């Protein structure tokens with residue numbers, strides 16, 4: 001079976017990986033160089049279905065709870081299983097209670113335990129929620145490793161567009177590029193930045209509850225921190241706005257004042273593709289399988305959706321074979 005996967009974001013690479021594992025011959029096309037057009041490149045990489053349940057459907061928790069195990073099977077040793085810490089400024093303790101009332105899988109911890117888990121946060125927050133089952137990974141490392149793994153297994157990469165006619169099956173993983181083509185798909189802009197400082201050390205993603213959008217800081221090691229992310233209902237890409245930059249920096253400063261002296265090493269804005277229910281879908285249109293609508297959950301849900309898409313592709317062929325045999 002010769003399959004073309006369009007799009008080398010997390011959706012395209014995970015489905016390609018699953019299809020190669022099941023014996024298909026895969027070509028992956030993407031006009032973006034080095035993931036430059038992929039929202040996946042800008043992601044936090046949090047595998048945080050219990051926290052996400054605060055605003056997401058139960059299906060996100062159901063499909064995402066074994067995400068860390070799935071990633072471990074794809075790329076052993078890349079998942080960090082240190083949990084998530086959720087804090088709020090002391091004056092906003094009601095925010096923390098509200099978050100707790102909408103989620104499960106956490107325990108309340110107090111100042112002493114916060115200091116043990118994250119010494120940099122000692123004395124800064126009286127209470128926090130610890131979600132011990134959550135995990136995270138480094139999206140940039142994982143995308144590059146997945147690509148290398150696929151190349152080593154014989155997959156072909158085209159930096160550009162491929163001719164559909166050369167393939168028996170197409171898997172469309174073009175993300176936000178389909179906004180406008182698919183009536184139901186919309187874009188939700190997410191802005192982020194990278195800060196660098198040796199004055200703060202964190203071992204796990206920390207979410208700071210914020211009245212407008214949940215701000216999180218994900219440690220990447222060696223003093224590098226990803227700060228994200230805005231949630232703006234638009235598919236316009238373009239650089240981060242001054243307002244968003246100020247809000248993200250304010251949140252980082254509220255978490256730890258040493259972030260005021262950090263270097264801003266990168267800013268970016270990506271478009272999250274989303275359906276009205278904010279859940280991803282795998283659908284078939286003729287010989288094309290579409291996987292899209294990952295919204296805030298591309299890394300969380302892509303491995304599960306890749307398996308679902310591969311089942312759809314192979315069951316289609318089993319049915320064809322069965323029809324031929326009948």
Ligand SMILES: Cc1cc2nc3c(=O)[nH]c(=O)nc-3n(C[C@H](O)[C@H](O)[C@H](O)COP(=O)(O)OP(=O)(O)OC[C@H]3O[C@@H](n4cnc5c(N)ncnc54)[C@H](O)[C@@H]3O)c2cc1C
Nearest residue numbers: 007009011039040044045046175190270294297298299300
């Ligand atoms: C700031 C930010 C933070 C986020 N944090 C998290 C997080 O912590 N955890 C999480 O699970 N999710 C997170 N997300 C969401 C996640 O990044 C997205 O859900 C995910 O990247 C969507 O992946 P995708 O592969 O569908 O799309 P993309 O990564 O956008 O990839 C689509 C690819 O298709 C290519 N393409 C376009 N047109 C064509 C064509 N005609 N032919 C071939 N290729 C084409 C593009 O060049 C692109 O490379 C975050 C998103 C943002 C923006």
